[in-house]
Amino acid sequence: MLVTSALDLIGKTPLITLSRAYSGPGRIVAKAEFLQPGGSVKDRAAKAILLAAREDCRLRPGMPVVEMTSGNMGAGLAVVCATLNHPLVVTMSAGNSPARAKMLEGLGAEVVLVAQVDGSPGQVTGRDVEAAAEAARAIADERDGFYVDQFHAAEGITAHETTTGPEILEQLGRPVDGWVAAVGTGCTFMGVAKALKAANSATICAVVEPYGCRPLAGEPVAKARHILQGIGYGAIPPHWDPTLMDLSLVVSDDEAEKWRRKLAIEEGLYVGYSAAANVCAAANLLQSGRLEADAVVATVLCDTGLKY
Numbered sequence: 434m435l436v437t438s439a440l441d442l443i444g445k446t447p448l449i450t451l452s453r454a455y456s457g458p459g460r461i462v463a464k465a466e467f468l469q470p471g472g473s474v475k476d477r478a479a480k481a482i483l484l485a486a487r488e489d490c491r492l493r494p495g496m497p498v499v500e501m502t503s504g505n506m507g508a509g510l511a512v513v514c515a516t517l518n519h520p521l522v523v524t525m526s527a528g529n530s531p532a533r534a535k536m537l538e539g540l541g542a543e544v545v546l547v548a549q550v551d552g553s554p555g556q557v558t559g560r561d562v563e564a565a566a567e568a569a570r571a572i573a574d575e576r577d578g579f580y581v582d583q584f585h586a587a588e589g590i591t592a593h594e595t596t597t598g599p600e601i602l603e604q605l606g607r608p609v610d611g612w613v614a615a616v617g618t619g620c621t622f623m624g625v626a627k628a629l630k631a632a633n634s635a636t637i638c639a640v641v642e643p644y645g646c647r648p649l650a651g652e653p654v655a656k657a658r659h660i661l662q663g664i665g666y667g668a669i670p671p672h673w674d675p676t677l678m679d680l681s682l683v684v685s686d687d688e689a690e691k692w693r694r695k696l697a698i699e700e701g702l703y704v705g706y707s708a709a710a711n712v713c714a715a716a717n718l719l720q721s722g723r724l725e726a727d728a729v730v731a732t733v734l735c736d737t738g739l740k741y
């Protein structure tokens with residue numbers, strides 16, 4: 434495959450059957466999103482939001498791009514900004530892993546670390562994220578930059594509805610029985626759910642929420658801190674569409690640790706915590722008896738374990 438820029442490396446990820454770490458009933462298939470140039474699922478939203486903003490001139494040539502990130506959106510934006518020649522400033526909670534800041538700086542971004550409000554290193558809460566977002570908004574104002582605003586940008590959802598979802602259907606060659614994904618902005622979950630439900634309205638679409646932090650399940654948040662960086666901020670995302678969610682599956686920190694190791698050792702897939710939580714939840718859904726014994730559940734391997 435000959436491509437002309439890193440932009441062309443975004444999307445079209447392989448779909449892998451996880452038959453070593455999970456042996457049934459049913460089958461788990463997962464999109465290898467960690468293979469994208471920014472190392473995560475967020476590359477798709479980054480590309481879609483910036484290309485749309487350039488198209489309608491909200492983002493003019495050379496204009497700075499500013500965003501709050503847990504690290505992955507920042508890396509996706511850094512890849513796209515490098516190819517399109519925009520300076521990038523990202524604000525990030527100091528609780529996110531230092532590996533992320535290192536990658537962002539390596540890609541040419543200016544990284545502004547924001548002190549945590551109520552989280553701790555490795556455990557980033559919704560209030561920590563809000564503090565980082567406030568800093569990003571202030572910088573965008575000061576520097577006359579384009580504020581990406583991933584939690585409100587509709588292109589993030591469309592990116593997954595028009596690429597990730599159709600790719601899963603095409604790669605599988607049949608409709609999907611279940612779809613499982615943890616929720617940060619919710620763009621991945623909602624966009625793919627739309628595409629899969631359009632192909633098969635019976636597809637069960639399940640979100641993954643950390644133990645004690647399950648607003649989508651309708652529970653009050655008892656434990657805002659968990660190790661699943663990038664997801665589970667203890668609030669319902671602003672553009673959330675509840676009609677796409679059939680159920681919420683819970684995963685504890687210990688289960689995520691266990692599945693992260695399983696995926697590495699049994700499948701040769703060194704991925705992050707949300708990816709591990711997704712696979713754990715997919716296995717639990719298949720074992721719950723809610724689906725047929727030959728059901729296929731799709732999920733995403735959100736990012737590489739090298740970011741932690």
Ligand SMILES: Cc1ncc(COP(=O)(O)O)c(C=O)c1O
Pocket residue numbers: 473474475503505506615616617618619620621622662663664705707708735736
């Ligand atoms: C590691 C990781 N997993 C999952 C997600 C969730 O993706 P989305 O924002 O599309 O819900 C993110 C988002 O930043 C992430 O960083």
